[in-house]
Structures are given as C-alpha cells and as structure tokens.
Amino acid sequence: MSAHTHAFQAEVAQLLHLVTHSLYSNRDIFLRELVSNASDACDKLRFEALADASLYEDQPNLEIRVTFDKAARTITISDNGIGMSEAEAIDHLGTIAKSGTREFLQRLSGDQKKDAQLIGQFGVGFYSGFIVADRIVVESRRAGLPPEQGVRWTSDGSGQFTTETITRAARGTSVILHLRDDASEYLSRWKLKSIIGKYSDHISLPILMPKEQWDKDKGEYVLLQEWEQVNAASALWTRAKKDITDEQYIEFYKNLAYDDEPPLAWAHHRVEGATEYTQLLYIPSKAPYDIWNRDKRGGVKLYVKRVFIMDDAEALLPVYLRWVKGVVDSADLPLNVSRELLQDSRDVRAIREGNTRRVLSMLEDLAAKDRKPEGEAWERLSDDEKKQAEADAGKYSRFWAEFGMVLKEGLGEDFANRERLARLLRFASTHSDAVSVSLADYKARMKEGQEAIYYLTAESQAAAKNSPQLEVFRKKGIEVLFMTDRVDEWMLQYLHDFDGTPLRSVAKGAVDLGKLQDEEEKKKTEQAAETLKPLLERLKEVLKDKAKDVRVSARLVDSPACLVVEDGEYSMQLARLLKAAGQKVPEVKPILELNPEHALVRKLDGHPHFDDLAHVLFDQALLAEGGLPEDPAGYVKRVSALLV
Numbered sequence: 001m002s003a004h005t006h007a008f009q010a011e012v013a014q015l016l017h018l019v020t021h022s023l024y025s026n027r028d029i030f031l032r033e034l035v036s037n038a039s040d041a042c043d044k045l046r047f048e049a050l051a052d053a054s055l056y057e058d059q060p061n062l063e064i065r066v067t068f069d070k071a072a073r074t075i076t077i078s079d080n081g082i083g084m085s086e087a088e089a090i091d092h093l094g095t096i097a098k099s100g101t102r103e104f105l106q107r108l109s110g111d112q113k114k115d116a117q118l119i120g121q122f123g124v125g126f127y128s129g130f131i132v133a134d135r136i137v138v139e140s141r142r143a144g145l146p147p148e149q150g151v152r153w154t155s156d157g158s159g160q161f162t163t164e165t166i167t168r169a170a171r172g173t174s175v176i177l178h179l180r181d182d183a184s185e186y187l188s189r190w191k192l193k194s195i196i197g198k199y200s201d202h203i204s205l206p207i208l209m210p211k212e213q214w215d216k217d218k219g220e221y222v223l224l225q226e227w228e229q230v231n232a233a234s235a236l237w238t239r240a241k242k243d244i245t246d247e248q249y250i251e252f253y254k255n256l257a258y259d260d261e262p263p264l265a266w267a268h269h270r271v272e273g274a275t276e277y278t279q280l281l282y283i284p285s286k287a288p289y290d291i292w293n294r295d296k297r298g299g300v301k302l303y304v305k306r307v308f309i310m311d312d313a314e315a316l317l318p319v320y321l322r323w324v325k326g327v328v329d330s331a332d333l334p335l336n337v338s339r340e341l342l343q344d345s346r347d348v349r350a351i352r353e354g355n356t357r358r359v360l361s362m363l364e365d366l367a368a369k370d371r372k373p374e375g376e377a378w379e380r381l382s383d384d385e386k387k388q389a390e391a392d393a394g395k396y397s398r399f400w401a402e403f404g405m406v407l408k409e410g411l412g413e414d415f416a417n418r419e420r421l422a423r424l425l426r427f428a429s430t431h432s433d434a435v436s437v438s439l440a441d442y443k444a445r446m447k448e449g450q451e452a453i454y455y456l457t458a459e460s461q462a463a464a465k466n467s468p469q470l471e472v473f474r475k476k477g478i479e480v481l482f483m484t485d486r487v488d489e490w491m492l493q494y495l496h497d498f499d500g501t502p503l504r505s506v507a508k509g510a511v512d513l514g515k516l517q518d519e520e521e522k523k524k525t526e527q528a529a530e531t532l533k534p535l536l537e538r539l540k541e542v543l544k545d546k547a548k549d550v551r552v553s554a555r556l557v558d559s560p561a562c563l564v565v566e567d568g569e570y571s572m573q574l575a576r577l578l579k580a581a582g583q584k585v586p587e588v589k590p591i592l593e594l595n596p597e598h599a600l601v602r603k604l605d606g607h608p609h610f611d612d613l614a615h616v617l618f619d620q621a622l623l624a625e626g627g628l629p630e631d632p633a634g635y636v637k638r639v640s641a642l643l644v
C-alpha cells in the first residue's frame, strides 16, 4: 500500500522543533505523556461503548502494555483503547486542536529554563515522544473498523509525516519509539518500570510489562513472554486517605496539573449525604501563565463512578476558583452527562458549593498558619509541631502573591461566601510594606473612637505611600490600607463593610475622622474656610473647567493641595482604569482641597500670577494622585513662568 506524505500544521512543526532541541529538563516525562494518551484512549472507548458494547469486540479488558527491544532500539507503548482511523491519525497527530497553542508559543522567551517550565505547564502530549526518539511509528485501528482499515503513521519529527493503510488485527494503538543515540538508558526494564511507578501509578488501568529473567548463557537479562502489572491501578482518590503518602498525593498533582512544583495544600474527602461524591482538590503554588483568562475552563476533572467523563469541568467550581486543580468523582451523575447538562444539574450545584467551601477552608487553614507562633506559644510546641509550623509558615503569603487578585473576583461573584472571602484578603498599608494585613488585623489595631476602615486606591504601592491624602492619617497614627491591584476598585463595589465596620476611601468625600478629630482642629478648619472664602471663590472661577469645587482640607499636613471626589462617585483611579480599557466613563470632576497652613496657599492671595499658580496647584495635586495634567505643555509653561 502506498504511503501519503503530509505536512505538519505550522504550530506542530514549531513545537517539534522545541521538543527536539530538548528544552525539556526532565526527559522521563515522555512516557508519562504516552501512557496518559493510552489511558485516555481506553477511557474514550469505555465511554463510547456505553452506547455500543460491540466496540469491545472480544477484548473487554482494557490495558496498556509497555515493552522494549534492545536490538532494534525501540520502546513500544500499546493500548487496546479507541484507536484511530487514518483520517483521525492525520488530524490528531498532525495538528493541535488546543486553542491556547499559538498564545503559548508566543510566550516562549528563548530562556531555556523558563521555557521548559512553560512547556511543562502546557504539556505537548504525543509530541514529547520526540524528546527521546528520532523516529516514531504509530500503528492503530479504530474500534468498530475492520482490520484492513488500520493505519501506520510515521515521522522523524521534522516538517512532515507519512500515513499508509495497514491490516491490523488488534484494536487500539501502538506507539513505537525509535530511540536517539543518547537515549539508550531507556532500554531498561528497571528504568521504564520506575518511571511508570513515579508518574503513572494512579492510572486506573493495568499497565503491563514483560517479565525478565537472567539468562546464564547470554550473561544478561532477557524478556519473557509473560506479562506483569507494574502499576497500582487504583485511582488514587478512591483509596483511603491513610493508605496514601504525601509523595503520592504530590506526584498525582504533578501529573494532573503539569506542574513541577508541589502544591501548597490539598484536601481529599468523600462527601456523603443527598449528593455523594469524592473530591480531591489541590491549591497550586504557582499561577499558570493565563490565570487572567476568565474564559479558561476550570482545572477539575470529572469522573462518574471512576469512569472519566471530562477534563476541565468548569461547572464544578465558580470562575474565581478556576485555578484549583483536582478530581471529582460523582456517584450520582449519569455517565452520559454533557457540559450543558452539568450547568443545570442540582447535584452539580451541590458539588460546586461543597468544593467551594472546601477550597475556602483550605485557604483559611493556610492563612491561620501563615505566621509562625512566637514566644510561649512556640515553646509549647513539640519538635514535630515546630517542624510542621515552619513548613507551613509563609504558604498563605505565597498563595496570596500568586492568586490573591483572582480570589478578589469572588467578592463580586459569590455572595454566599463574601464574609469568608473578605477575611482572606490581604493588603499593604501605612503600617506594613508587606502585603499581609488582613481586615481582621486592621480592626484589631483600630484607634479608640475610629469608626471606619480607611483605604486608598492607587496605581502602585509607591504612589499610595506618598499620597497627600494620607497626611492627616499619618499624623494621627491611623492605619490606611493600600488598594493597588486593578481589581480592587471593582471589588470595592461589593465590599462596603467588614464585620460591622464600614470601609471608607481617604480620597472620597469630606474627611470625617469622627471622634478622632478634636474640637480645636474642627474649629480651625471652619475658621480657615471662612477667612479664605473670597480666595476659594476666585480659584473656583479660574479652575471651573477642571474642578467641581475648591475647599479647605482637613486631610493635609505637608502638601499644599490634593484632589478628592464625592462619595458615591467613581474614584479618579477607577476612571483612569476604565478609560485605559477603552470604556466610556462619565466625566469625573474632582474637588480641589487646599491646605490653609501651606506657604504656597498663603502666597496665592494677591499673587501676580494667580491664574498660573492656581492651575499649577491643581495639576500638581493631580500628579501626586497618579494622574497626568490634561495639557502637559501648558503645565510646563506655567511652571516655567513661575520659576523665572
């Protein structure tokens, strides 16, 4: 039968180039990928056979076989799963269906170490065979097709591959790797078996390898015709917790998440009651490169009674927890459940709520252990407890740095858990450069008579720290939280109070420090407002296009002026963010507040360049606040005029 030559899709060729130039730091993973494909193929067969049992032909026992041939320098991974028709082989092994591929390729930086990590996250699946092979032959027959409609797919990993029709009695697929010269180490039963043990132990199908026996005459081990199962073959999550070691949990995670780093935490539970399911959920230690993509499907695999149903079942967790990885195995859902059905299922809703609660508990637990106990509390711990406390310390901070911004989305999305989510928030503040202050910490530090939790939104922590709006708070030692993430402004629309205490922006409305301001201070401000009335009126007139109002400030100590907006209005920062995102924003005219004590303000009255000075005051307040003067050239001109 004649062979046909096909070109790889451009992205595949590009990936192959990367793979063959061995960006992989860990070559062993090729076997994990190919075994995982074999297992997927068996899952697919089992799934299709639910509707048509004849697909099993005379082989109802699904299994994976791994063998090697020292003389021919080949490793063969075979499965009796769904198999591929010729058209499918051309399609599946010549293109990449995944939509993220192009974006992934664009992200590669050329820095080998970083790229290797990215590739690990992405997983190049079948093509990872070329890490160790310079030629791959795939022989396959799709379940349900006659033996004469088998296919042989061959490629040396350069730009093209060939296919030809073959006769193949066995259903399923064999992937034959012709090893590169530098990959001889894999021609060893021990080596292959140990890789399978490490990466594929949890695969729920038996993985078989031929037994080996010492041949005295030849002076070497030879393979027998007898097969032996080399993996535990019980899905990890179905085993009892006490029978699973931490290493096994971690290895399972690495497989599941394509992550080289161990997870920060995991939870494994069998949930009983109206809806029965097993959940094994992990909190990764690093955010994936596309964490911001809200369309990305969740990271939880769905099984029904141990039969794999689908990857990335987004209905099993709310969107703001899309970075959680894991497995849910339901005892109640029908096997033929589709994504659409999942959205409407009551059982799924119960599972989603249960998963959410579980993830939040894990986070609360990490948060509670983030700081090592000190003093007496530390001394009371046993040696083992100390070790554990040391291992746990800092984990929540790591989590927060990676995923905090995404967790904040939850405040707008998950009303039922808003209170719990609010407790998990962390901020930097006037009292802490580290992003580690919780709202509960803040409340515990509130001054006598303080009635609100104060915050400031800004472009960056540096900008926040130097903001004039903070001056009076600093003077009085009142803590102000810095909200410098883009989502903060959005989040604040849903977070009005915490534990009965309102949140208040220091850049909105008239500053009302309530009982924290003494009578004398209040009087002074009122008096200044009275005395400066004519000046304020004049400024209002000069700045009428820029400022909604000009008034005397109670917030300033060192700076001459600052800008604020009225309660309920978009903050200047939010208006800027929305504008940058191309959205229409209602015009926000700020209020200019003046420090009556400041020399510059005192100089204003009767100044020959009154108008220039007024505009400069306004523009400088805008700059200090993180904005830019509308007319930078005009600003420069005015400053120059004042300098000469």
Ligand SMILES: Nc1ncnc2c1ncn2[C@@H]1O[C@H](COP(=O)(O)OP(=O)(O)OP(=O)(O)O)[C@@H](O)[C@H]1O
Residues within 6 Å of the ligand: 033, 037, 038, 040, 041, 079, 081, 082, 083, 084, 092, 093, 122, 123, 124, 125, 126, 127, 172, 173
């Ligand atoms: N052993 C096999 N039996 C049947 N089909 C296979 C087998 N190996 C690969 N395929 C087909 O080739 C496709 C591409 O495989 P590949 O490993 O590159 O990607 P994937 O399995 O979809 O994704 P990933 O491995 O990254 O999870 C698979 O989706 C599947 O359709």
